[in-house]
Amino acid sequence: MSALQVLAPEGVPAITSSTELAAVLVPVLANLVWPDGSIGIDAGDVVVLSSKVVSKAEGRLVRADDREDAIDSESVRVVASRENADGSRLRIVENRQGIVMAAAGVDSSNTHAGTILLLPVDPDDSARRLRRGLAARLGGVRPGVILTDSAGRPWRSGVTDLAIGAAGITVLDDLRGTPDDAGRPLETTVVAVADEIAAAADLLKRPTGGRPLAVVRGMAHVVTQEDGPGARGLNRTGPDDMFALGSREAYERGREGLPLHD
Template sequence: MTGPFTVWAPDGLPEVNPGDDLVALTAPVLAGLQDGDIVVITSKIVSKSEGRVVAAHDREQAITDETVRVVATREHPGGTTRIVENRLGLVMAAAGVDASNTPDGTVLLLPLDPDASARTIRAGLQRRLGVRIGVVVTDTAGRPWRQGVTDLAIGAAGVVVLDDLRGERDTHGRLLTATVTAVADEIAAAAELVKGKSDGRPIAVVRGLGHLVTDEDGPGARAVVRLGPDDMFAQGSAEAYAQGWADAQAAVADGQG
């Protein structure tokens, strides 16, 4: 049974610049880490340290460059919103390209491999601080059918990312057949409650969930991504309708041929 846990966001992290050693910068503000703690890091500072700040006077072009597949496009008074699958397999607005808190004329791309970033940070912090921890790298995204945005895990190391409860029984004895909990996303969302979007505290520590910290790095947050045959909503409704209409017309044309 999971007991109480605590989440806090330490102060004191300096501005992160391209080429900075993120482990060296974060270790001093995380000096009190204990075995079983989970460090939750906003992807923005991971991207900055890895030099993912790129010149892009046209943010739309940067989004196009990071896009693998367009899911939905909507025009609105403020411009155009594109929901796309990016190079990491993540489906989100603007491919995760961020134009906030970066110098004029630049945008910030997501880390090339957030799971690898999480593994590197975990190994470095464990070595420096002598503790056994987990690391989750997060980004912000919207969700179908829900207003607002929340943080989710895009990288993870040493943390259970999915808790498969299938085969267990609920409190009434009923067999669970479909319940798989996205633990890493829940940790990311809990951490965002204390980090905030504009408070200058991009790191949080979760204590009390040591049963979710693993010896091995594990499969990473990539295991949470649902694509291919498992994705029942691979297109926006308007796009799916248009594609279905086009397919129907093509089938009629083939039949007439």
């Protein structure tokens, strides 16, 4: 029988730009109590952390009087833009991290007036540094690390967490060529393992209230000794992106005789 366990401990203190993340997380991780009575964290576990916490530790909480200007500065490409009934604007963009999401990941919730929170500059590098810091304080135990943010999805309502940074994780499980139950080789199946772990962890963790952290046990087969290439490869952009533009923007480019991809 296969089993997956997720713990989302409380007690993570408020994070500021002077916080050493690994130092404040290790006491919380070391005191985890699992259903079988074991305590702490193992090398096959996956530490899943809200990227908002990482952003605060990296000084990405910045002054900004105009959120739209901040979105402009964090964007490299506009996918779609819509005016809301209240006069505000919704923009789906590709941000500097290569992720297509609303507002480039710029967040003004749970921040003081006049400030906004930007995503980590390089989430994969942040995940690698956090993993090294945890291992140094956990006696060499090297859990996998995933940094998450919430995003919407084409044709689906609601948001879910996805992996924007990763270290020590096989982020994609390529099943192409393996046989299905009828013995036929799979042709296109590549499982987004890191995103699935991120979503499972988000069922319990929250970016506020001292619970931005979860630990997933039961996925040791995707935890690697090496840090690996990270989560950026999960982003689908360029010619393979079938959602490169919103429908209205695609129609407009078509009428003008322009290609969908620059």
